Amino acid sequence: MNIKLKIWRQKNASSKGKFVDYQLNNVPAEASFLEMLDILNEQLVLKGEDPVTFDHDCREGICGACGLYINGHPHGRFKNTTTCQLHMRKFKDGDTITVEPWRSEAFPIIKDLMVDRTALDKLIQAGGYISVHTGGVPDANAIPINKHNADLAMDAASCIGCGACVAACKNGSAMLFVGAKVSQFALLPQGQVESADRVQKMVARMDELGFGSCSNTYACQAECPKGISVTNIARMNRQFLAAKIAEPIKK
Numbered sequence: 318m319n320i321k322l323k324i325w326r327q328k329n330a331s332s333k334g335k336f337v338d339y340q341l342n343n344v345p346a347e348a349s350f351l352e353m354l355d356i357l358n359e360q361l362v363l364k365g366e367d368p369v370t371f372d373h374d375c376r377e378g379i380c381g382a383c384g385l386y387i388n389g390h391p392h393g394r395f396k397n398t399t400t401c402q403l404h405m406r407k408f409k410d411g412d413t414i415t416v417e418p419w420r421s422e423a424f425p426i427i428k429d430l431m432v433d434r435t436a437l438d439k440l441i442q443a444g445g446y447i448s449v450h451t452g453g454v455p456d457a458n459a460i461p462i463n464k465h466n467a468d469l470a471m472d473a474a475s476c477i478g479c480g481a482c483v484a485a486c487k488n489g490s491a492m493l494f495v496g497a498k499v500s501q502f503a504l505l506p507q508g509q510v511e512s513a514d515r516v517q518k519m520v521a522r523m524d525e526l527g528f529g530s531c532s533n534t535y536a537c538q539a540e541c542p543k544g545i546s547v548t549n550i551a552r553m554n555r556q557f558l559a560a561k562i563a564e565p566i567k568k
Contacts, residue, residue, distance in 0.1 A: 318344050318410040322357065324369055325417045330425045336415070346406040350393070351376060351383060353405055354416075370429040376401040378542070381479030385430055386417035391481035391540045399479065399542045419484040422527045423491070436526045437478050437494060443522035444515035445498040447508050466504045473500035475543045482537035482545070488529030493537040495519050496549035503556055513560035520557055 319342045327334030341360075344353055351373050358368035374382040383400040387393040393403045408414065416430060424432040474497075482493035499516050502508025508515075531550060538547045 318346055318405065318408070320344055320353075320405075320408065320411070321413040323413060323415045324430070326369070326429050327418075327426050329428060334426070344405055346404070348405050349376070349401055350385075350387070350403040350405065351401050370427070370431045372431045373401060378402045379477060381477030381542075384419050384432070384434075384479045384481060384484065386419065386484060388415050391419070391484045392479070392542050397542055397544050399477075402542075419480055421480070421483050421489040422529075423483065423489060424480060432480075434478075434480050436528070437480060437491070439526060440491065440495060440519055440522055441478075441498065444511070444518040445502075447502060447511065449507070449510045460506055462505060470501050470504040473497040473504070473545065473549050476501075476541075476545050477543060479542065481540050481542060483528065485536040485540035486529065486532050487534070487536070488532045489527075490531050490537070491523050491526075491528040492531040492550045492553070493541065493545055493547065495523055496547075496551075496553040497545050499553045499556060500549040503552065512556060513563065516553060516556045517560050520553075 319340070322339040322341060323336045324339060325334055326337045339357060341353070341357055344356065348356070351371070354369060354371055361368045371385065372382045374380040376383070378399040378401060381399070384391065385400045387400065387403070392398055392400045393407070395403065395407060418424075418426055418430045419432045419434075421432075423436040424434055427433050476494060476497040478494065480494070483489055483491050486492075499512075499519060502515065503512045535547055538545065
């Protein structure tokens with residue numbers, strides 16, 4: 318198949334970027350989107366041109382590194398699909414495909430399609446973990462957990478931290494990401510000990526890092542490649558309000 322690419326090229330965060338057109342012919346329909354970019358880069362290198370910089374790692378839909386804005390949608394328009402799981406057979410011969418980096422104040426551009434998502438790591442460092450002493454490994458049934466809560470916790474934990482929710486939100490909010498990380502611990506006994514401090518610290522850090530407020534348009538849920546529900550945002554808001562009333566954070 319033959320396609321036309323409009324790719325955002327930008328040398329670094331301080332330089333001015335622009336869209337550059339590329340014509341790519343004889344692209345295998347079974348190639349993934351990232352493999353298609355690999356083919357483009359091979360051709361650019363052979364011509365002595367600078368290859369397109371883009372982020373990737375596992376290419377198995379697990380790590381979340383492959384965040385790209387494709388034809389106006391994070392990871393493309395297909396539901397529950399990461400960029401590395403998107404195949405060229407989803408496009409038509411002769412299509413024009415526009416590829417951009419995540420657009421968010423909290424994600425400065427490193428080069429071309431690669432952005433710095435360190436802000437998400439800083440949110441995790443603020444409280445997205447369990448630090449209480451849990452002792453040795455307990456027997457499987459030593460800590461009974463309601464199956465409904467266990468399922469909800471696992472659903473929240475499926476967040477891969479790709480940042481699509483931030484890129485999709487018109488305010489650049491990280492509420493879905495933080496809500497998922499708060500929920501995955503708050504729903505389990507091991508995570509409830511620090512739940513009040515966790516939610517306050519993560520929300521405060523989110524504001525410090527320049528993420529916007531929730532737009533309530535559900536764009537984050539619609540574009541999340543793992544289908545994370547906005548009910549996690551509601552749970553986080555309830556926990557935050559309860560924590561503020563009962564136990565204000567100690568500075």
